[in-house]
Amino acid sequence: MALPTPVEHATAPDVLRRTNVRVLGNPEGRPMVFAHGFGCSQEMWRLLTPEFERDHLVVLFDLVGAGGSDLSAYDRGRYDSLHAHADDLVGILTALDLSDAVLVAHSVSTMIAVLAAVQAPERVGALVLVGPSPRYINDEGYVGGFERADIDALLETLDANYLGWSSVMAPVVMGNPDRPELGQELTDSFCRVDPAIAAHFARVTFLSDNRKDLAAVRTPTLVVQCSDDVIAPHEVGVFVHESIPGSELVVLAATGHVPHLSAPEELAAAMRHYLG
Amino acid sequence: MAESGGFDRLAQSAPCGLLATTVNGTVLLVNETLALWMGLAQDDLVGRPFEELLTTAGRLFYQTRYLPVLRLQGEVREAALTLRGADGSERSVLASSVQRTGPHGDVVFVALFDATGRSNYERELLAARREADRSERRVRVLLEASASFDGCETEGALASALAEAARTAAEATTSAVFVLDGAVLRRVAGGMALGDAPDDGPEAQAARMSAAVTVEHLPDAARFPGLTERLAAVRAEAMSAVPILAEGEPLGVVACYFGRARRVEGDAGELQAALARQAGQVLRRIRLQERLRHSSLHDPLTELPNRAHLQSRLTEAIESSVLTHRPLALLFVDLDGFKAINDRLGHVVGDTVLAQIAERLRRLVRRGDTVARFGGDEFAIVCAEADAAAAVRVADRVREAMREPLRGVPAGYPVTASIGVALHEPQDGTVSAEALVLAADGAMYRSKSEGRDRNSVVRA
Structure with missing residues (x-):
């Protein structure tokens, strides 16, 4: 059987520039890398990250194609699945030489973080998946929430x-x-x-199917589910929790899809409780 | 203002929907216009989340984009959303929101303007623009490909250019070009992890059927043994394979591999096919040139290099001998007894003899040696890095091989070889190709005059 293609890690400064990486917080702290969701950029984390800057090294970046990333690097063929974004994320971890990192990911980035954790488990110490969905479209025996x-x-x-x-x-x-x-x-x-x-990117986000990738995760994982999240309904959160071995599920009182903007304190508390 | 009912009246029946919500989107207040649009009483709307008034797509946009921007920026201007009324009817609106701090906490004020007419117009405009973009892109892709294909001198260069053109045109994660080599579809460009295309894969099927073969998603890949694993190797979930045809003959296949499920149809499939057609013509041209080049350098009867080719190989061998300070030998082989065969048994038999001798010579020389047909029944062998002993060993093997019986030649027609060896040692100084040929030829005549079937060695 053929081996998987070796990941093309761009040279270190290249991936950091391409994804508009910003590093804040405590250099001595456990690294925490924040991956934003569909529709926005790293700005989405601005109410949550101050909660962690004192005792964590905080790494923010933009998915290629979003925010301040290098738009010219958006090769539609390459970024036609979430793998290329996962390669970028692993590239960031490698370039900054992070280990035991907590990947805090929202919406579409939850699956990017899952792929990255499977690809580079030695660098990822924990996953915090906020409003994850491995597949948005309903399928036989699966409720994704959308047609x-x-x-x-x-x-x-x-x-x-x-x-x-x-x-x-x-x-x-x-x-x-x-x-x-x-x-x-x-x-x-x-x-x-x-x-x-x-x-x-909307097509890539909403038409991808990463259900089969969940079972390969060996990283400790917290699944954060909001109440009444139309994008990632409760059943989907439960599906992700049940598909990732050993994961924990927490349901926030916060409603909607973006608790880091609507209820940053509650989300931070849930994360701290899990990470200990 | 009294006769018009004051601000309340204005707000209630203004020709736009107005509402106030909490920062989390729970409706606090709506005007009559919006209630009318929704087909509900104002009271029924209060307490519900604003997003419930939207279509599913509207909610997706509201949650992923509208709300984050509102929270980060405090306002959103003219976002296009679609309301869904109680009876299921839809209404396109432009929504502007602003967040204000009031005595009871933050409140969001929202104004919704009916944009049905405008959004229909924009949709048509956009559709027309997309169509124009598509055909412009198609022409551009084909023109660029045509220019890059025409500049290709070798099959490898063409295959690389085709693979990249197809990948870009189809927005594929990976692409590959396979060329038919006998019955094998050999990978010559792209998709390193794919290897050669197996007989039972979609690429081979495309070549066999001279038609495109597509695999739309992973469940569909199960039709072909081992395809799921091959796709996984390039992290793909779908693919399309298009034959490279020239004059209806399949020469190879260009295949695109997609990172997620993909339906390749219409324009996209047609573009890949058009690229394959262009490449097919260029590939035919390159092969024709290769054939012409080959035939200008080879003898058609024996397929051995001809005199012109020998000349250039000999020049190369001399140059390399100068660089490496190694000796070099040129053998001239003239057949004894061939004239009798040709004269008495005819040219056809003569030709089969020459072909058989050529085959024997090809087999017995060392790797890297060049056997050429010098003309008539004369052959030449360039033995690089051969000293006198090595050259004589080759010559002895040649004479030995001549004694084997020849197919189609009756007994009584013996064939032997008179051989002249011109040996060049680095310490002898420089030598030209002509001088070596002359020396080898002279040595060969000496072998002939001294009784045939023997070697003569000279230094040159």
Whole structure:
């Protein structure tokens, strides 16, 4: 049987620049790497990370294609599955020479963290998966929460938000179709996105299936489930918990999909309780 | 303001939906317009999460994008969302929100503008633009590929260019090009971990059927033995294999491997096929050139290098002998008794004799030696790094091999070889190819005149 392709770790400074890595906190502390979810960037963690900066080395980064990452590195073929993002994450751990790191991951990044932990278990000491979902679309005997048609409609919604006004209309209106960045400025200054990449990344996020990867995790794992999370319903959290051997499941009182913004204290407390 | 009902009246029946929510999105207050749009009483809406008023796709966007931006920035402007009314009807709206601190904590004020007309228009505009982008991209991919293929002089270079063009065009994680080598589909570019394509795989099927073969997802891969493992080796879950055809003949296969389930159809499949067609024509051209080059350097009867080829091999061997300070030998082999065969048994038999002799010579020389047909019944052998003893050993083996009976030649037609060996030692100074040939030829004549079937050695 053929062996897996060797991971192409870019040279150290390269991956750190490509993913816009920022290192904060206590250099003596246990490393904690925060991986943001779909729709935003590392800014999403700004209410949670202060809780850990005193006693942890805090590492923040942007998925390639998001926030301040190197957009030119977004090769749609390479980033057509979560593996390339996982390679980047392992690349960051390697470049910073981290071991026993806690990977705190949200939404789509939970599966990226799972792949990274399977790929480099010697560097990852714990996984904290916030609102994980290995597959969003319902399947036989599996509740993901969505139908394919819902995802197609989401792609249309993204079009309407990113392409509809900001990128297609604005340059036309402003008479500068050659300078799309003028249109770009109309989009939100937080969680900046490139419209075309966002649409592609939405497909990768919502159409991937990583259920089979969960069983390979040997890293201690905390599954954090919010109450009433429409994106990652309770059944999905239970599925992830039951599929990762030895994992723990905690259900927060916080509602919605982004507890690190809506209830950072509660999330921090759950993490501290688990990590001890 | 009294006759118009004041601000309350304005807020209730303004031509836009207005509402206030907690920071977590629980509805505190809605206006009449929004209740009317939703087909519900105002009181029924209070206490519900705002996201429940949205379509599923709207909720996805609201949770992953709208709320985070609102929390980080305190406001969101003109986000496109879709409301779903009590009767299931949908309404596109542009939503702007702002977070304000009030006496009872933070409150979010939301204004929703009906954008049905605009969003339909934008959708059409976007669809038209995407269509234009697609055809522009298609033309660009084909033009770029055409330029890069035309610059290729070898099969390997072409295969690499095709693999990369197909990978980029299909946005595939990995691609590979396989070329038919007899019955084997040999991997010549891309997808290192894939190895040669097995007989029972989709790549081989594409070559056999001269048609594209696609595998859309992992369960589908089970149709082909071992494919799941091969896909895992390149971390792929789907693939498409397209034959490289020239004049209808399959020459190979270009295959794309995708990181997740993928349905390759329409434009995408057609583009891969178009690239394969372009490459097929170039591959045919390269092979034709290779054949022409080969035939200009080889003797068609024996397939041995011809005189021109010998000349360049000899020049190379002399250069390398100068560099390595090693000796070099050139053997001239002239057949004795061949003229009788040709004259009495005919050219056809003569030709089979030459072919058989060529085959014997090819077999008995050392690796790295060059056997050439010099002309008529004369052969030459370049023995690199051979001193006198080694050259004589080769010559003796040649004469020995001549004594074996020849197929199609009756008894009474013996064939032997008169051999001349020109030996060049580094200490003899420089020598030209012409001088070596002349010396070997002279030595061969000496063998002939001294009674045939023997070796003569000269230094040159």
